[in-house]
Amino acid sequence: MASLFSKYEGIASALGSVVAAGGRNPFSVIIEKPVSSTVGVIEGRETLLFGTNNYLGLSQSPRAIKAAQDAAAACGVGTTGSRIANGTQSLHRQLEGQIARFFGRRDAMVFSTGYQANLGMISALAGKDDYLILDADSHASIYDGSRLSAAQVIRFRHNDPDDLYKRIRRLDAPDRAKLIVVEGIYSMTGNVAPVAEFVAVKKETGSYLLVDEAHSFGVLGDNGRGAAEAAGVEQDVDFVVGTFSKSLGTVGGYCVSDHPELELLRLNCRPYMFTASLPPEIIAATTAALEDMQAHPELRTQLMDNAARLHAGFVKIGLNASKQVSPVIAVTLETEEQAIPMWNYLLDLGVYVNLSLPPATPDSRPLLRCSVMATHTAQQIDKAVEIFRQAATKAGVHGAR
Numbered sequence: 001m002a003s004l005f006s007k008y009e010g011i012a013s014a015l016g017s018v019v020a021a022g023g024r025n026p027f028s029v030i031i032e033k034p035v036s037s038t039v040g041v042i043e044g045r046e047t048l049l050f051g052t053n054n055y056l057g058l059s060q061s062p063r064a065i066k067a068a069q070d071a072a073a074a075c076g077v078g079t080t081g082s083r084i085a086n087g088t089q090s091l092h093r094q095l096e097g098q099i100a101r102f103f104g105r106r107d108a109m110v111f112s113t114g115y116q117a118n119l120g121m122i123s124a125l126a127g128k129d130d131y132l133i134l135d136a137d138s139h140a141s142i143y144d145g146s147r148l149s150a151a152q153v154i155r156f157r158h159n160d161p162d163d164l165y166k167r168i169r170r171l172d173a174p175d176r177a178k179l180i181v182v183e184g185i186y187s188m189t190g191n192v193a194p195v196a197e198f199v200a201v202k203k204e205t206g207s208y209l210l211v212d213e214a215h216s217f218g219v220l221g222d223n224g225r226g227a228a229e230a231a232g233v234e235q236d237v238d239f240v241v242g243t244f245s246k247s248l249g250t251v252g253g254y255c256v257s258d259h260p261e262l263e264l265l266r267l268n269c270r271p272y273m274f275t276a277s278l279p280p281e282i283i284a285a286t287t288a289a290l291e292d293m294q295a296h297p298e299l300r301t302q303l304m305d306n307a308a309r310l311h312a313g314f315v316k317i318g319l320n321a322s323k324q325v326s327p328v329i330a331v332t333l334e335t336e337e338q339a340i341p342m343w344n345y346l347l348d349l350g351v352y353v354n355l356s357l358p359p360a361t362p363d364s365r366p367l368l369r370c371s372v373m374a375t376h377t378a379q380q381i382d383k384a385v386e387i388f389r390q391a392a393t394k395a396g397v398h399g400a401r
């Protein structure tokens with residue numbers, strides 16, 4: 001009998017090699033107990049968390065926790081239905097109003113995850129006669145959205161507006177709609193998109209632009225509205241997609257837009273229509289976390305100061321850190337023989353980061369993805385840098401000092 005699992009043999013052997021090289025399965029680390037936003041118990045030890053997406057520390061917001069408790073008590077713990085059936089409560093519409101107002105946009109759609117927001121928006125917007133034009137380093141949810149759509153998909157070189165322009169010009173299809181998709185901050189490298197340049201291409205070529213601000217929402221811009229706000233071009237972005245699962249510390253996704261047709265997408269967007277809506281406690285916690293974020297702009301300043309401190313620390317000890325300073329800092333290594341043991345040493349010594357291996361990395365080299373929080377203290381950052389120095393030396397990383 002043909003096996004359904006023969007295609008997994010490659011994965012099993014690759015995983016076996018990773019475990020053999022370092023002793024652990026890096027893809028099944030368990031945080032036994034979150035102690036605070038910056039510390040969790042892993043393997044029975046308190047470990048510094050430098051590999052989450054909890055940029056503002058709001059997963060532990062006392063106001064959000066209280067709001068979740070109150071909402072569960074008042075409304076129950078789930079909706080048992082999708083947004084277009086029985087799954088829309090007043091709380092959902094209130095959150096959509098709050099998000100739309102925050103972005104200064106006409107309307108917002110709230111999805112059950114950020115993954116579904118990309119899946120839903122991209123597949124519902126781009127039909128078989130349209131072009132979808134994606135940054136080559138796009139997140140899986142963007143690629144999966146393009147698979148779910150029937151559109152013709154074109155990729156352009158990562159963060160390269162000239163390449164984007166050339167590829168659109170080459171299409172020579174003025175009568176077909178074109179949707180460009182980019183991210184505000186790229187999740188693996190921390191690269192920030194040149195959104196103003198992408199807007200210029202969009203205007204020049206008569207395209208639409210969708211920006212996924214998953215990692216830049218709450219992080220970039222004077223009000224935390226993301227990379228488009230920081231670049232001063234918000235009004236030229238047609239669709240902003242984002243998630244609650246990073247800066248707001250909860251779960252869920254959204255899309256905001258001024259296009260009145262957004263209302264119609266609610267009836268043609270499968271990942272919105274055919275899944276249960278977010279439970280009341282999550283909606284209430286998200287509302288509270290967004291209020292927290294707006295009330296505490298100093299969190300963003302602290303976050304950027306902390307990012308600069310960690311980045312400078314890595315440069316000082318000779319590591320190959322991301323070029324741009326953002327809350328996502330990648331330390332790129334030459335080989336898996338260095339990266340896997342180094343990731344294990346870091347955990348032995350009390351620092352958790354994300355190990356990312358090719359082909360999941362942008363330039364076929366392994367990297368240690370580190371992320372910073374506003375709630376990290378200077379001492380925690382300095383301690384992490386010292387542990388990185390020790391782990392890099394032990395792993396024989398070239399240039400580490």
Ligand code: PMP
Pocket residue numbers: 113114115116118139141183187212214215243244245251252253
């Ligand atoms: N877009 C990007 C760029 C992401 O990095 C992620 C999550 N890693 C998502 C979308 C999906 O967000 P969520 O976790 O809310 O599903």
